[in-house]
Amino acid sequence: MEIHDLENYLAHHPFFAGLAPEYLALLTGCAGNVTFAAGETVFSQGGTAEHFYLLRDGRVALEFPHPAGNGVVIDTLDAGDVLGASWLVAPYRWPYDARALAPTRALALDAVCLRGKCDADPALGFDLSRRFAAVIVERLHAAELRLTDMYANPASDVSDAAVAAGAGGAA
Amino acid sequence: MLPRVFTVAARHEETADTFTLELLAEDAADLAFAPGQFNMLYAFGRGESAISISGDAAEPQRLVHTIRAVGTVTRALAELAPGAQLGVRGPYGTAWPLAAARGRDVVFVAGGIGLAPLRPAILEVLAARRDYGRVVLLYGARTPGDVLYAAEIARWRARGDIEIHVTVDAAGSDWRGNVGVVTQLVRRAGFDAAHALAMLCGPEIMMRYTVVELGRAGMSPNDVHVSLERNMKCAIAFCGHCQYGPEFICRDGPVFPYDRVARWFDAREL
Structure with missing residues (x-):
C-alpha cells in the first residue's frame, strides 16, 4: 500500500471520521501495513505497547493466558475494529495476549511516533484521546453487560412460577 | 382449558440444561400454530409451564418444544422419556410478523x-x-x-x-x-x-x-x-399473573411491536 493509499484508508476509516486532513497526513507518517497468519501472536501480555492496529480483515482474539496453556478469550475483534489502547497510557504494557484466529491484515500505527506527535500538538493528542475514549467506553459497556451473566440459568431450586425472563418459558 | 394428551416421541439434549421434546397427540389431530406462539405444558401431578413452540409450523402433526430445566415443572418435563405422556394446552399468544x-x-x-x-x-x-x-x-x-x-x-x-x-x-x-x-x-x-x-x-x-x-x-x-416472558398461569388473560403494564403477555403477547411496550422496558418491578 502506497503512502497516499494509507492516507486514503485512514481517511475513510470510521475511527478517524472527521479528522482534520493535516492530522491524517501526520498519522500516515506513523502507519504501516502488517499481516498475521492464523494462530500468530500479535502481542503478548506484559509486552511493550508499541503500536495500535486498525484491522482490515481477519479476526483477532484477546486472551488472558493460563499457565496450563488453555487461556480465556475475553473478546474478539474483526475488520474495522481498533486493537490496542495501552499505547496511550503509561507504563504502555499490554494487559493480555492478542492472537490472530484467521489470516489478518492490519494497519499498525507506531506508538512512539504517535506519542511524539501528540506531545508536539496537544490538539491532536486530545482528538485521538477522545476517539479512543469512545472505543474504551463502548467496550467497557459491553463488558458490563456480560457481567450481568444474562444468559445464566436464573434458578436452580425454585418453582417455575418464581422464574421470570430468560427461563425457557414463552420467550 | 382442558389439556390434550401428547406422547413424547423423541427427546434430544441441546445443552447441559436444555432439551428438546418431540410430541405426538394421542388423538392424532394436528396442533396448528403460528411461529411465536406458546403452549402450556402440563407435567402430570407437578403443574403447568408456558413454553414457546420451537418446531416447524409446516409440520403441525409433530409438536416440538425446546425447554430449559429451571424450576419444578420444567425439571419434571426434563425427566420425560420417549413414551411418556404430558398435557398440552394451546397454542396461545401472538405471532412473529x-x-x-x-x-x-x-x-x-x-x-x-x-x-x-x-x-x-x-x-x-x-x-x-x-x-x-x-x-x-x-x-x-x-x-x-x-x-x-x-x-x-x-x-x-x-x-x-x-x-x-x-x-x-x-x-x-x-x-x-x-x-x-x-x-x-x-x-x-x-x-x-x-x-x-x-x-x-x-x-x-x-x-x-x-x-x-x-x-x-x-x-x-x-x-x-x-x-416477552413473564410468569403465566391461565394463559387466557384471566389470572393476571403475566400482566405487563396494561398488557397481558399471554393474550396480547408474547410477541409485541417494540414501540407498544418500550416504556415498560425501563419500568422497575414490573
Whole structure:
C-alpha cells in the first residue's frame, strides 16, 4: 500500500471520521501495513505497547493466558475494529495476549511516533484521546453487560412460577 | 382449558440444561400454530409451564418444544422419556410478523434460549426464502457449549442465503468464533436498516440494548418486534399473573411491536 493509499484508508476509516486532513497526513507518517497468519501472536501480555492496529480483515482474539496453556478469550475483534489502547497510557504494557484466529491484515500505527506527535500538538493528542475514549467506553459497556451473566440459568431450586425472563418459558 | 394428551416421541439434549421434546397427540389431530406462539405444558401431578413452540409450523402433526430445566415443572418435563405422556394446552399468544416482513430484509436477534421461539420463524422464512430480502441471524450465548441447535445453525450457514453471526460471552482458546455481546454484532451485519424488520428474543436487558444498536444502525423502533416472558398461569388473560403494564403477555403477547411496550422496558418491578 502506497503512502497516499494509507492516507486514503485512514481517511475513510470510521475511527478517524472527521479528522482534520493535516492530522491524517501526520498519522500516515506513523502507519504501516502488517499481516498475521492464523494462530500468530500479535502481542503478548506484559509486552511493550508499541503500536495500535486498525484491522482490515481477519479476526483477532484477546486472551488472558493460563499457565496450563488453555487461556480465556475475553473478546474478539474483526475488520474495522481498533486493537490496542495501552499505547496511550503509561507504563504502555499490554494487559493480555492478542492472537490472530484467521489470516489478518492490519494497519499498525507506531506508538512512539504517535506519542511524539501528540506531545508536539496537544490538539491532536486530545482528538485521538477522545476517539479512543469512545472505543474504551463502548467496550467497557459491553463488558458490563456480560457481567450481568444474562444468559445464566436464573434458578436452580425454585418453582417455575418464581422464574421470570430468560427461563425457557414463552420467550 | 382442558389439556390434550401428547406422547413424547423423541427427546434430544441441546445443552447441559436444555432439551428438546418431540410430541405426538394421542388423538392424532394436528396442533396448528403460528411461529411465536406458546403452549402450556402440563407435567402430570407437578403443574403447568408456558413454553414457546420451537418446531416447524409446516409440520403441525409433530409438536416440538425446546425447554430449559429451571424450576419444578420444567425439571419434571426434563425427566420425560420417549413414551411418556404430558398435557398440552394451546397454542396461545401472538405471532412473529412474518407477513409484514415479506419483501424486506429480516434481522433475527436471539440470546440464550431465545433462539427457540425464533426457530419456527427462521424455518418459515428459509422455506420461502425468495419472499424476503437479506436474512440475518445474530445469536449470543453464554459459552460455546450453550449454543442451541449448533448443528442446525451450521446447516443454515451452509445454505449461503442467510448471514449468521454467533457470539459467546466467554470461551477457551480453542474457540474460533466471536466473543462479545450480541449487541456488538449488529454493526457487522449486512442489512438495509431503513427497510428491514427485526425480531428479538432473549433476556430483556439484551433486547433493550439491541434496540439501541438497531437504532444506531438506522432502524426505527416501529420495525422491531420483541418476545416477552413473564410468569403465566391461565394463559387466557384471566389470572393476571403475566400482566405487563396494561398488557397481558399471554393474550396480547408474547410477541409485541417494540414501540407498544418500550416504556415498560425501563419500568422497575414490573
